[in-house]
Amino acid sequence: MTDSPLIPKEEIPEARHPFAEAWEMFRRNHAAMVALVVLILIILAAIVGPYLYPVDPFDMVWAPFSPPGADGFLLGTDYLGRDLLAALIHGARVSIVIGLAAAVVSVVIGVTVGALAGFYRGWVEELLMRITEFFQVLPTLLFSMVIVALFGASLPMITFAIGVVSWTAVARITRSEFLRIRELEYVTASRASGAKNGKLMFRVILPNALPPIIVQAALMVGSAILFEAGLSFLGLTDPNVVSWGQVIGSNRQYILDASFTVTIPGLAIFVTVLCISLVGDGLNDALNPKLRQR
């Protein structure tokens, strides 16, 4: 290799991926970092908790309404004398899995619709955006209740119901990013280099459209958890699995006598969703640095 006279040798910087810089930004956001740590602890508890604390959440283990800390039950027992800590740990699995899976479902639908609409324009865009608007004006909770009521309250169906009512935001964000990025010269350059449409859409434009989609997806995990809690509070859930919303729903009549049976799972939902939102905000600041000075 010949040495170029134009570039001094010592000035070769270290190759840094754009995402490495985003992580640097994220680390400086203290609230988001704390939220991330709490979130990781919650996820760890959901994964290993059932092995460290092997109590069946459906077993009636003690007298009902035993307050937290009394009789060796850290968080007390509910109206049937079931261990609330076990319910929280098992419920975390359901809440987190549904939250993640529903976010995946809505990202897959939303990105596909938004990418096709933003890339092809014309009648494809018209058609897909009208469909998106149709889903946007549906009353979301009611619609997902109808789906669950019609097709049965299994976890996959609940996930699907939540995903189907929440993909529209992803579709609109993806479309707007595609509309912006498809006009940039590097997309034209890729086309001039012989890239096919599929490659342009998913290998060139999509990676550059990802930051706002990632942020939206993170926030959607939180709203999906809330959604699931809402559905199971109303009883539209699989009766064979514990979830936080279900615990609140089944204890709601005793809120005045034993408020801890409702507030403890409520707090679990609150803390988890708050942490997800903080992480989402942190991601937003880190991935879209231009939007920070608002």
Next chain:
Amino acid sequence: MSNETLVSVENLGVRFAVKRGGGWGKASYLYAVDDVSFEIKRGETLAIVGESGSGKTTTALAVARLVEAYQGKVNLDGTDFLSLDDEASRLARAKMQFIFQDPYSSLNPRLRAEQIVREPLDSLSTMDEAEKKEIVDRLFAEVGLRPEQQRLFPHQFSGGQRQRIGIARALATQPDLIICDEAVSALDVAVQAQILNLLRKLQADLNLTYLFISHDLGVVQHMCDSIAVMYMGRVVEHGTRMDLFNNPLHPYTSALLSAVPSVDKARREATKRILIPGDPPDPVNLPAGCRFANRCPVAQDICRSQDPALRDVKGGHKVACHLVGEDAVSPL
């Protein structure tokens, strides 16, 4: 240099539908490129010059089939590139590559320099990884970048270095024709000179043919063998560099040339600045006659009523002006 014609563009036209005033009204068309024809010989450089909005970039994009032309032919090595089906034209892109104006937006920020240069090979060739790697290594050396820089991302390069990456990408598939769309106008002057010299060196080494789009006549004078001057989507004058710089015939060309700044005091005083007043006409409702008539200092009645055709006045020197006679003397 050989006399073989590599590219011939015939009656190329690009139009955009524009709706005025909204509603359901009938669309009218903006003819961004109107009946443009030119030829480039192998190993030579044709420059297209003109002011903003004259259609020069759209011409370049239409030649490369990056915007759709509604009429015309682009014969590259004997086949009409525009009439090929999608897949055939995609594969034919190997013979025709593009260098873009803005080195900041023409490189994908998520890819490493080496991936950017390799992209045309990934899309268009059937080589294995080792062969691609070898070509990328050679290209980096050819455009004056260091091998260690292959791992870096675009934001870690300066403007000139980025344009070198863009040039390396354009060379990857060993094209015959390279279209340079204002390839140096986003760079500062010192870097411009480096990039222009690199382009000339590559042209000599690889027998490249350039279609060079520019509004900078100094750059054009340095780079090209022949020039086409565009105004409002039309070629108004087309000839060799000597023809145009020494004997500009169209009043618009004369005005453009007289606007080139010069540091040479004698030359500055010798050239009379030709000022053209007013603005170009509305591109959607074009006037009946010559499109330059409303700004032309010597316009006659015929100029306002009849549209002049581009005709050969002297050994390949073509001009679209009623007032240039067989003697090929500027009407000014």
